[in-house]
Amino acid sequence: MEASAEAQSRFEAVVANEQRVEPRDWMPDAYRATLVRQIAQHAHSEIIGMQPEGNWLTRAPSLRRKAILLAKAQDEAGHGLYLYAAAETLGVDRAELTEKLIDGRQKYSSIFNYPTLTFADVGVIGWLVDGAAICNQVPLCRCSYGPYARAMVRICKEESFHQRQGYELLMTLMAGTEGQRRMVQDAVDRWWWPSLMMFGPPDGASPNSERSMAWRIKRHSNDELRQRFVDMTVPQAEILGVTLPDPALAWNEERGSWDFGEPDWSELMQVIKGQGPCNAQRIDRRRAAHEDGAWVREAASAYAAKHGRKGSAQ
Amino acid sequence: MSGERASWPLYEVFVRPRRGLNHVHVGSLHAADDRMALLAARDLYTRRNEGVSLWVVRSDAITASSPDEQDPFFAPSGDKVYRHPTFYPIPEDVPHI
Numbered sequence: 001m002e003a004s005a006e007a008q009s010r011f012e013a014v015v016a017n018e019q020r021v022e023p024r025d026w027m028p029d030a031y032r033a034t035l036v037r038q039i040a041q042h043a044h045s046e047i048i049g050m051q052p053e054g055n056w057l058t059r060a061p062s063l064r065r066k067a068i069l070l071a072k073a074q075d076e077a078g079h080g081l082y083l084y085a086a087a088e089t090l091g092v093d094r095a096e097l098t099e100k101l102i103d104g105r106q107k108y109s110s111i112f113n114y115p116t117l118t119f120a121d122v123g124v125i126g127w128l129v130d131g132a133a134i135c136n137q138v139p140l141c142r143c144s145y146g147p148y149a150r151a152m153v154r155i156c157k158e159e160s161f162h163q164r165q166g167y168e169l170l171m172t173l174m175a176g177t178e179g180q181r182r183m184v185q186d187a188v189d190r191w192w193w194p195s196l197m198m199f200g201p202p203d204g205a206s207p208n209s210e211r212s213m214a215w216r217i218k219r220h221s222n223d224e225l226r227q228r229f230v231d232m233t234v235p236q237a238e239i240l241g242v243t244l245p246d247p248a249l250a251w252n253e254e255r256g257s258w259d260f261g262e263p264d265w266s267e268l269m270q271v272i273k274g275q276g277p278c279n280a281q282r283i284d285r286r287r288a289a290h291e292d293g294a295w296v297r298e299a300a301s302a303y304a305a306k307h308g309r310k311g312s313a314q
Numbered sequence: 315m316s317g318e319r320a321s322w323p324l325y326e327v328f329v330r331p332r333r334g335l336n337h338v339h340v341g342s343l344h345a346a347d348d349r350m351a352l353l354a355a356r357d358l359y360t361r362r363n364e365g366v367s368l369w370v371v372r373s374d375a376i377t378a379s380s381p382d383e384q385d386p387f388f389a390p391s392g393d394k395v396y397r398h399p400t401f402y403p404i405p406e407d408v409p410h411i
């Protein structure tokens with residue numbers, strides 16, 4: 001769409017005045033493209049995010065844990081759908097986004113390319129991975145694009161359950177045997193650094209951040225959010241009785257914050273490029289689910305064609 | 315691979331959070347027909363007792379005003395301050411008004 005100067009300045013005023021941009025408003029093409037990329041990547045992350053924990057659904061140690069885990073995986077499917085719906089308000093089609101995920105043209109969060117080796121990983125994912133996701137997502141509730149912000153409000157309400165169930169699971173294990181405590185520590189050791197990487201590369205190496213902040217899509221820099229996460233998490237680790245695997249972790253009186261070590265950014269780049277431990281497996285699984293589900297979609301279409309728009313509602 | 319789904323219409327979903335409140339728009343979804351839209355809306359938007367009643371409406375059945383919030387369409391109400399109770403000065407000692 002050709003931008004009239006008036007449309008452009010109205011868009012800028014809406015953003016500057018903390019109002020929300022809505023689907024049919026004029027917006028710069030680059031703003032639309034940035035949102036499509038970010039919302040699609042976010043949606044894909046929710047959908048792929050079902051897999052690491054889904055690995056333990058059939059082997060949860062009790063019916064209670066199984067019901068909780070199933071509810072969490074269902075939430076993640078739901079979050080993915082809220083986000084695909086928000087992306088569609090920008091003029092893209094969900095089926096097309098799914099295809100781009102499957103053929104590797106769009107990304108999802110690198111964290112889901114790590115394997116879940118023990119049931120303690122389920123707890124640590126809830127505590128650290130969902131905790132980091134909450135840090136990232138709460139500011140998105142004030143994102144300048146209305147449909148994305150509204151989807152995030154709903155998602156954040158539900159994420160709180162995810163984090164708490166994880167922490168409670170870990171407290172239960174920590175109150176168990178020595179072997180169970182070792183299992184928790186092992187999971188923390190494996191997930192801590194990847195969790196810090198969830199906030200993205202350091203500010204100096206994050207090319208799109210500045211523009212996203214000017215557009216009020218993003219509210220805080222990667223490093224600010226990472227610091228916030230560390231400050232929230234260290235006391236939780238102490239209460240839990242686990243050690244965070246970072247020798248550089250130290251309270252900085254002057255800053256009123258925790259100093260911490262530098263994540264291995266080359267590892268993050270490797271995983272983003274597809275060299276992580278589970279990249280191929282995650283996409284294969286997603287493709288198989290899509291293809292195996294084709295008959296359901298075809299049956300629903302055939303049923304609708306036969307019975308008309310109302311289906312069997314009446 | 316997914317052509318059959320691309321043809322599924324978009325539905326807008328409205329939830330009544332509890333008796334006595336209006337249905338409120340909560341989002342949208344794709345479904346093959348009305349019945350499927352209703353079931354999907356239940357699974358997607360009311361996993362935690364968010365509602366006691368659901369409406370699903372085909373998006374293409376909605377007629378909307380122009381997107382522009384400065385639109386002259388709404389101009390008729392813009393200059394009629396006398397429609398608001400605060401337009402009328404009443405002495406402070408007049409009770410119950």
